[in-house]
Amino acid sequence: MHSIHKYTFTLQHNTPILNDKKKEGLRMPSTPSLPIIDISPFRITPTNSTFTPSQIQTAHQINSACTTHGFFYLTHHGIPDSKLAQVLTLAREFFALPLEDKLKISRHDAGGPEGGDGARGYQAIGENVTGGRRDMHEAVDWYREWDDVATREKEDKGKRTCEPLKGTNLWPEEPSDLKGVYEEYVEEVLKVGEAVVRAMGAALALSVNGKENDEAVDSEVFVKSTDKSFWVMRMIGYPKLETSSPASSSSANSAVDSLSDAEMSCGEHTDYGCVTLLLADPTPGALQVLHKDGTTWLNADPIPGAFVVNIGDMMERWTNGLWKSTKHRVIHRGDGFRVSVPFFYEPNFDAIIKPLEACVKRSGKDPIHEGSTYGEHLLGKVLNNFY
Numbered sequence: 001m002h003s004i005h006k007y008t009f010t011l012q013h014n015t016p017i018l019n020d021k022k023k024e025g026l027r028m029p030s031t032p033s034l035p036i037i038d039i040s041p042f043r044i045t046p047t048n049s050t051f052t053p054s055q056i057q058t059a060h061q062i063n064s065a066c067t068t069h070g071f072f073y074l075t076h077h078g079i080p081d082s083k084l085a086q087v088l089t090l091a092r093e094f095f096a097l098p099l100e101d102k103l104k105i106s107r108h109d110a111g112g113p114e115g116g117d118g119a120r121g122y123q124a125i126g127e128n129v130t131g132g133r134r135d136m137h138e139a140v141d142w143y144r145e146w147d148d149v150a151t152r153e154k155e156d157k158g159k160r161t162c163e164p165l166k167g168t169n170l171w172p173e174e175p176s177d178l179k180g181v182y183e184e185y186v187e188e189v190l191k192v193g194e195a196v197v198r199a200m201g202a203a204l205a206l207s208v209n210g211k212e213n214d215e216a217v218d219s220e221v222f223v224k225s226t227d228k229s230f231w232v233m234r235m236i237g238y239p240k241l242e243t244s245s246p247a248s249s250s251s252a253n254s255a256v257d258s259l260s261d262a263e264m265s266c267g268e269h270t271d272y273g274c275v276t277l278l279l280a281d282p283t284p285g286a287l288q289v290l291h292k293d294g295t296t297w298l299n300a301d302p303i304p305g306a307f308v309v310n311i312g313d314m315m316e317r318w319t320n321g322l323w324k325s326t327k328h329r330v331i332h333r334g335d336g337f338r339v340s341v342p343f344f345y346e347p348n349f350d351a352i353i354k355p356l357e358a359c360v361k362r363s364g365k366d367p368i369h370e371g372s373t374y375g376e377h378l379l380g381k382v383l384n385n386f387y
């Protein structure tokens with residue numbers, strides 16, 4: 001256990017708050033913080049296989065961030081602030097609608113008469129469950145559309161039943177410009193995702209290749225496996241939690257265990273895919289990231305114009321655990337209604353994800369997984385309510 005456990009972490013300053021008496025004679029531990037990474041060197045398609053000095057610098061920062069935290073801030077990604085603001089404003093406008101309007105695009109179970117696919121659509125507050133507990137948020141999910149969707153709809157001849165994940169996206173009528181703005185946003189954020197996984201490939205190649213390995217990492221491996229990314233975009237609304245704060249604690253377990261199921265905005269989890277690009281409104285103190293020590297929760301407060309980026313379970317599998325997908329959670333006790341729009345930049349549905357040979361050797365461990373397609377992994381998640 002920590003002898004000093006009452007720290008408040010904020011991202012810009014990371015200042016541990018101690019009372020004056022305790023400050024005296026105390027050697028301050030180094031304060032953890034999430035790194036800030038400029039992705040601009042990787043926004044251009046490489047013309048040859050050598051990296052520029054600025055790419056090498058960014059790649060090293062990515063390797064360090066993914067090894068240490070699995071989380072970082074991403075700047076210089078090319079999406080204007082005005083566009084990010086528009087996406088968040090539209091989310092806020094949608095969630096402010098009467099429930100009956102939001103229910104018009106409800107998510108339904110796959111195979112049922114409503115034509116749901118168990119994945120796309122709106123979930124009201126408390127419908128989403130994480131780790132067996134109801135999450136106090138509402139959300140709409142959109143996925144990459146299938147290329148053959150028009151043919152399938154014709155063949156369906158009005159039966160309106162659907163296999164898991166095989167439906168089409170549900171867009172609200174109001175706000176009327178939401179669909180157009182969000183579809184444009186998807187195109188832009190896909191480019192950011194590509195730049196990030198290109199940088200991650202470079203980071204891995206630079207850190208692993210030539211280090212007692214006869215295998216090398218192809219730095220384009222993630223770009224190739226995500227060129228038809230089966231992405232998910234989730235628009236989330238969080239009402240302020242009404243219940244009182246749990247006993248102040250830096251212990252992950254005691255904090256979680258003392259909460260009833262009504263008290264989590266989004267329960268502790270890792271993301272199940274490749275790379276998450278999180279856009280969130282400025283509400284501080286809501287998103288918390290579990291530090292490597294396994295007990296300290298760090299506030300990942302938004303930095304204006306930056307994405308909070310984290311790696312998911314598929315990246316951990318690819319790297320055979322060299323990079324960890326980190327636990328995080330949302331506890332929104334701040335002011336007002338919080339909105340966030342995470343974009344999950346995922347592998348292609350049929351991409352086979354298994355530990356890269358060079359990473360297996362570097363890790364000195366047996367492969368952590370025998371390999372499966374991303375689609376199989378995702379279907380397992382959908383069928384088990386994303387456990």
Ligand SMILES: O=C(O)CCC(=O)C(=O)O
Pocket residue numbers: 234236266271278280287328329330340342
């Ligand atoms: O809203 C947030 O800040 C994070 C949401 C999240 O972790 C998720 O949807 O996976």
Ligand SMILES: [Fe+2]
Pocket residue numbers: 269270271328
């Ligand atoms: Fe998450």
